[in-house]
Amino acid sequence: MRVLSKLKIFLLAVLIFLPALGRAKAVIVLDAAHGGSDPGLKYGSEVEKEWNLRFALALEKALEEEGFEVVQVRHKDETIPLDKRAERANTAQASAILVIHADGEWAGERSGPMIIVEPPTQGGESTEIPRWGVITPYQYRMSLKLGRDIAQALGFGMELSSLSDSRGTAGEALNDTARLYCLPHQGLRYLAPPAVVITPLFLSNPSDVKRFSADQAAADFAAQVARGVANFLQY
Amino acid sequence: MKEKSTLKPAWPAYAFLLAVLVAGVLAFRHFHGSPRLEPLHSQSQSPLYETGDKPVTIYIKAVALESGKMVNAAATIRQSKSRVNQMKQAILAYLEGSRKGPVQVPVPEGTALNEFYFTPTGAAVADLSVSQVKRERVGFYEETLFVRGLIETLTGNFFEVKQVKILVDGQDQPTLFGHYALATSEASMPVTENSNGKF
Numbered sequence: 001m002r003v004l005s006k007l008k009i010f011l012l013a014v015l016i017f018l019p020a021l022g023r024a025k026a027v028i029v030l031d032a033a034h035g036g037s038d039p040g041l042k043y044g045s046e047v048e049k050e051w052n053l054r055f056a057l058a059l060e061k062a063l064e065e066e067g068f069e070v071v072q073v074r075h076k077d078e079t080i081p082l083d084k085r086a087e088r089a090n091t092a093q094a095s096a097i098l099v100i101h102a103d104g105e106w107a108g109e110r111s112g113p114m115i116i117v118e119p120p121t122q123g124g125e126s127t128e129i130p131r132w133g134v135i136t137p138y139q140y141r142m143s144l145k146l147g148r149d150i151a152q153a154l155g156f157g158m159e160l161s162s163l164s165d166s167r168g169t170a171g172e173a174l175n176d177t178a179r180l181y182c183l184p185h186q187g188l189r190y191l192a193p194p195a196v197v198i199t200p201l202f203l204s205n206p207s208d209v210k211r212f213s214a215d216q217a218a219a220d221f222a223a224q225v226a227r228g229v230a231n232f233l234q235y
Numbered sequence: 236m237k238e239k240s241t242l243k244p245a246w247p248a249y250a251f252l253l254a255v256l257v258a259g260v261l262a263f264r265h266f267h268g269s270p271r272l273e274p275l276h277s278q279s280q281s282p283l284y285e286t287g288d289k290p291v292t293i294y295i296k297a298v299a300l301e302s303g304k305m306v307n308a309a310a311t312i313r314q315s316k317s318r319v320n321q322m323k324q325a326i327l328a329y330l331e332g333s334r335k336g337p338v339q340v341p342v343p344e345g346t347a348l349n350e351f352y353f354t355p356t357g358a359a360v361a362d363l364s365v366s367q368v369k370r371e372r373v374g375f376y377e378e379t380l381f382v383r384g385l386i387e388t389l390t391g392n393f394f395e396v397k398q399v400k401i402l403v404d405g406q407d408q409p410t411l412f413g414h415y416a417l418a419t420s421e422a423s424m425p426v427t428e429n430s431n432g433k434f
Binding site: 183 | 414
């Protein structure tokens, strides 16, 4: 009788904890853009491919601390064509894909992070590599939700800067306060949603470079992004 | 006893044969006859304007550096008889706009216009050359501003322009400098959505 009772308790415990034991960690794909023979942007001694990898490694650590499994598209300074990147990212069974870029512009004025979401698919596409597929409005909204959760975790408002009329007269398509953009980015064309591009800094802005030269600043940024991803997945 | 004739009147067969013949002739003319007319593409012509053509003010897109916003900047072109020539002048004014001071055009240095076309369907086709641009200095933000500025300079000044298509040295390319996906710039705006994320 006592053995039976112990067996019942054991079975009950198994029933309670089995889902937790069997629960696989959600996979997040990180793609540090450029690399190898493709340096990306270059401003003086600052090279984009190095910054992208640095942020990707900081993000890997932060996401693992949040309980995610991380798949890096590139771990080192290597050349990976866009189609191979897409293949690695899309076959990872990922819950979210984050593409890491740095940005730059001629005047050196613009600063701070940006998050970019691919618009829903329109007609008349012509691209070199077959794109991942049609991005439906629903899938677009999934990516937008991911972008918004990250933007919120970074402390930015939810203003979405999008292109909003049929003749191109949206004069404030890119404004100074929005950090979340709905724009066609080549790095997102071939990825399964939800996917976003994150640009932590402008290499053309010396204050951005100085700020993120400290490892702690990059780690803090990564921790905020990881929190945003966790919020998105309700992790 | 009179035998009942099994012959039916011949005219339906003749009519059928005639119809087949007519269809055949039409099909032959369609595929082998005079060439099909493609939509004419209007190309800009030199000179872009005559000496006596009046100056006219247009607005090109530029960036106010302090706010980061896109603004209108006045530029002067000549009121040539050809609208296509006026459009080409507008693009040249944008490409050659000021890169100094508080309001600057977001045009990567070295960007040039090879040729400009305008189709009867309202598509403005700008064939650009970017071989002289230092690609390692142009990020997504600048690339986006440049493409947006070009689109809005054309659509803002010429009501006929319904679409803007960008070619690179006469070819379709995925991007100009590696970031902004050009495929969707065929339609001047890729998204119809308001700021609340609703379509």
